[in-house]
Amino acid sequence: MGFGLVVRFVARDAAAAQAFDELAGEALEGIRSEEPGxxxxxxxxxxxxPHVRVFYELYxxxxxxxxxxxxxxxxRFLAERGQYLESFEVTFLDEIAGKGSSGDPAAR
Structure with a gap:
């Protein structure tokens, strides 16, 4: 079954939000090419x-x-993100069922 999380990030200001997005974008390049799971x-x-970002992650x-x-x-993302943030909150998720999820037989 799938494993996921939602993370709510609050950036210090607009410039920090932009820098955070750039840092996240760099991480995403590696995630796309190197993480099949x-x-x-x-x-x-x-x-x-405008200073809030919400990540949805499903593994x-x-x-x-x-x-x-x-x-x-x-x-690198985890080490550097703090300089841009006022706060963040992580919520872990255990999948029950859904459309297009790993628990959906049609998605396999």
Whole structure:
């Protein structure tokens, strides 16, 4: 079954939000090319809150998430993100069912 998380980041200001997006974009390049177990990794803007970013991440399983966390591009993102942030909150998710999810027989 899939394993996911949602992370809400609050940047210090508009310049920090832009720099954070650039840092996240650099990490995403590695995620796209080097992480087959990372099924979804999306950085969302919140229209009413311009300094807020919400990441939605879905992995094939917990092991794929742990492999993701060990990647150099992710370790760099984790090490550098704090300089741009006021706060962040992580919510881990265990999949039950859904359309297009790893638990959906039609998605296999």
């Amino acid at each position: 990372t099924l979804v990794y999306v950085n969302h803007a919140v229209p009413e809150e 094939a399983d917990r092991e794929a998430f742990e492999a993701h966390e060990r990647q150099p591009h992710v370790r």
